Amino acid sequence: MRSSRKAFPWHIIVFLAPAVIIYTLFMIYPLIDSLRLSLYTTETQGGPEIFVGLQNYQRLFTDQNWQPRVTGALINTFEFFAIHMLVQNPLALLLATLLSSRFIALRSVYRTLIFLPSVLSVVLIGFIWQLIFSPVFGRALWAQIGIRLPPLLGEPETALPVLGLVSVWQWVGVPMMLFLAALISIPDELIEAARVDGATAWSVFWRVKLPLIMPTVGIVTVLTFVGNFNAFDLIYTTQGALAAPDYSTDLLGTLFYRTFFGFQLQLGNPTMGAAVAGVMFLIILAGVLLYLFTWQRRLLRNTVEM
Amino acid sequence: MKTRSVPLNRTLQLGLAHIALILYTLIALFPVFLVVMNSFKERNAIFRTPYDLPVFAAPGVAEDDVTFSVVGYETVFERGNFPNYFLNSVIVTVGALGVVFFAGTMAAFALSEYRFPGNALLGLYLAIGIMVPIRLGTVSILRLVVNFNLNDTLWALILVYAASGLPLAVFVLSQFMRQVPRDLKDAARVDGASEYRIYWMTIPLVRPAIGSVMVFNMIPIWNDLWFPLILAPGEASKTVTLGAQQFLGQFANDYNAVLSALSLSALPVIVLYILFSRQLIRGLTSGAVK
Numbered sequence: 001m002r003s004s005r006k007a008f009p010w011h012i013i014v015f016l017a018p019a020v021i022i023y024t025l026f027m028i029y030p031l032i033d034s035l036r037l038s039l040y041t042t043e044t045q046g047g048p049e050i051f052v053g054l055q056n057y058q059r060l061f062t063d064q065n066w067q068p069r070v071t072g073a074l075i076n077t078f079e080f081f082a083i084h085m086l087v088q089n090p091l092a093l094l095l096a097t098l099l100s101s102r103f104i105a106l107r108s109v110y111r112t113l114i115f116l117p118s119v120l121s122v123v124l125i126g127f128i129w130q131l132i133f134s135p136v137f138g139r140a141l142w143a144q145i146g147i148r149l150p151p152l153l154g155e156p157e158t159a160l161p162v163l164g165l166v167s168v169w170q171w172v173g174v175p176m177m178l179f180l181a182a183l184i185s186i187p188d189e190l191i192e193a194a195r196v197d198g199a200t201a202w203s204v205f206w207r208v209k210l211p212l213i214m215p216t217v218g219i220v221t222v223l224t225f226v227g228n229f230n231a232f233d234l235i236y237t238t239q240g241a242l243a244a245p246d247y248s249t250d251l252l253g254t255l256f257y258r259t260f261f262g263f264q265l266q267l268g269n270p271t272m273g274a275a276v277a278g279v280m281f282l283i284i285l286a287g288v289l290l291y292l293f294t295w296q297r298r299l300l301r302n303t304v305e306m
Numbered sequence: 307m308k309t310r311s312v313p314l315n316r317t318l319q320l321g322l323a324h325i326a327l328i329l330y331t332l333i334a335l336f337p338v339f340l341v342v343m344n345s346f347k348e349r350n351a352i353f354r355t356p357y358d359l360p361v362f363a364a365p366g367v368a369e370d371d372v373t374f375s376v377v378g379y380e381t382v383f384e385r386g387n388f389p390n391y392f393l394n395s396v397i398v399t400v401g402a403l404g405v406v407f408f409a410g411t412m413a414a415f416a417l418s419e420y421r422f423p424g425n426a427l428l429g430l431y432l433a434i435g436i437m438v439p440i441r442l443g444t445v446s447i448l449r450l451v452v453n454f455n456l457n458d459t460l461w462a463l464i465l466v467y468a469a470s471g472l473p474l475a476v477f478v479l480s481q482f483m484r485q486v487p488r489d490l491k492d493a494a495r496v497d498g499a500s501e502y503r504i505y506w507m508t509i510p511l512v513r514p515a516i517g518s519v520m521v522f523n524m525i526p527i528w529n530d531l532w533f534p535l536i537l538a539p540g541e542a543s544k545t546v547t548l549g550a551q552q553f554l555g556q557f558a559n560d561y562n563a564v565l566s567a568l569s570l571s572a573l574p575v576i577v578l579y580i581l582f583s584r585q586l587i588r589g590l591t592s593g594a595v596k
Binding site: 009011012014015016018019020022023025026027028029030031033034037094095098099101103104110111112113114115116117119120121122123124127128129131132136137140141144169172173174177178181201222226229230232233236237253256257260261270273274277280281284285288 | 316319320323324326327330331333334335337338340341352353354356357405408409410412413415416417420422428431432434435437438439440441442443444445446447449450465466468469470472473476500501502505525528529530531532536547550551554561564565568571572575576579580583586587590591
């Protein structure tokens with residue numbers, strides 16, 4: 001009775017065409033074209049493209065104008081990622097563990113409220129925290145509770161960690177939800193059995209729950225990794241395109257924006273911008289592949305099918 | 307049976323858990339609350355008593371003690387172009403979700419329903435976009451948009467957001483469509499229904515999954531700063547996120563205006579979130595866990 005007996009299954013093409021065309025044109029083609037562009041240069045704005053091989057990449061990592069910006073942004077991005085891994089994800093796991101207990105009343109209320117900052121735009125979150133740390137309103141705010149506020153966002157040493165924590169504050173709800181979903185799906189019998197054997201809540205968590213939610217730990221790690229290499233909005237909103245003070249909050253996202261789009265007096269340079277995007281692409285690819293071939297493969301042994 | 311074993315210990319544990327959760331909930335909400343509350347106060351009170359609720363004019367309240375004021379909102383409405391930005395955001399979000407809905411459900415249906423050469427490969431091709439951020443292609447997206455004369459139009463944003471939303475939508479929806487019983491569709495085929503009719507018949511059967519995918523896509527589109535800034539920064543095509551960002555930068559020292567603009571931009575999202583939090587949370591977990 002299947003339709004395979006008909007001459008040509010036009011309907012399959014009709015069903016697939018819109019998604020494939022839009023996705024190919026506005027996602028896959030730009031990604032490939034951007035990688036191609038990173039191997040070219042233009043001598044003048046809008047001039048003819050000249051193939052230069054990997055020279056743009058070489059410039060990024062050796063040219064004295066580019067190298068400090070690129071390594072600075074790389075180090076800052078990894079620091080930003082590290083803050084999320086060390087603070088956001090453990091905090092999310094803690095909150096999820098508390099919320100996964102069946103004895104906690106109002107757990108959906110807590111869950112909904114804690115997740116709220118994640119649905120607000122980064123622009124709003126950035127401005128709210130900028131106000132809280134501002135030398136004017138912020139100082140008044142902290143003085144009321146007896147704290148003399150140092151200019152945290154104005155000092156190169158503190159600006160990036162503080163913004164990292166702001167980002168953690170905004171996004172902690174996302175990994176919390178993922179951990180919670182995983183924890184809830186653990187069969188009760190397993191936990192009961194461990195309890196009957198005399199295990200404490202502490203050891204049940206480390207010996208039973210954590211090993212079972214390892215797939216989610218892996219997914220959260222990858223999402224955190226990819227998300228941080230995408231980060232731009234928070235720095236742009238609070239510190240500007242120049243990632244003040246003195247580029248100390250510059251991430252790959254802000255460097256990418258400045259390079260290809262330009263800012264103030266510097267003209268945008270699409271080919272160098274494409275090279276920055278190429279570096280970001282390779283780092284993300286390396287991270288995702290590492291996840292797929294180590295973590296995922298190890299976990300797949302337990303699963304029957306995808 | 308658990309409560310019977312060590313009731314005192316359990317009560318203590320529960321109490322501690324509640325304290326921790328309440329504490330973190332306050333940390334999560336207080337900054338937002340502080341901004342909204344102070345947006346209804348006059349300038350001096352914002353600085354002098356930032357933690358106090360606004361004091362309304364009432365009999366028995368000295369005139370000097372009244373701190374309630376909507377002067378910030380007046381500035382926002384007089385100087386900003388927010389109704390227009392808001393409309394743009396609605397058009398972009400609804401437009402992109404509309405494309406994701408039609409193109410996404412159709413592709414998911416084809417992938418889950420028919421066996422044809424290259425099916426698995428096509429599914430994999432469409433899934434690449436789940437992990438690779440679309441922002442990395444921005445240089446070429448901008449060129450493409452300029453070539454099509456779509457810069458500073460809402461179309462540019464709609465198409466880009468649709469392209470970035472489709473991979474996860476197709477992936478999640480095709481998983482759910484596979485679970486729709488085959489008998490149902492074959493019965494319709496026997497009755498002479500066309501494949502298009504059968505597709506349309508399947509949609510309501512996966513409605514919860516579609517709802518989750520839509521809500522899950524909606525929020526990042528509404529909140530995005532990157533593409534509006536690069537593809538459609540013109541006054542006529544500005545979205546509310548970009549508009550708020552620029553208004554806030556421009557009026558940085560007018561605290562009443564800043565607080566009011568922040569509150570106004572947050573409000574619609576908070577309302578939508580309260581209405582759709584269930585779908586959102588389900589979309590989040592079904593999207594990432596699978």
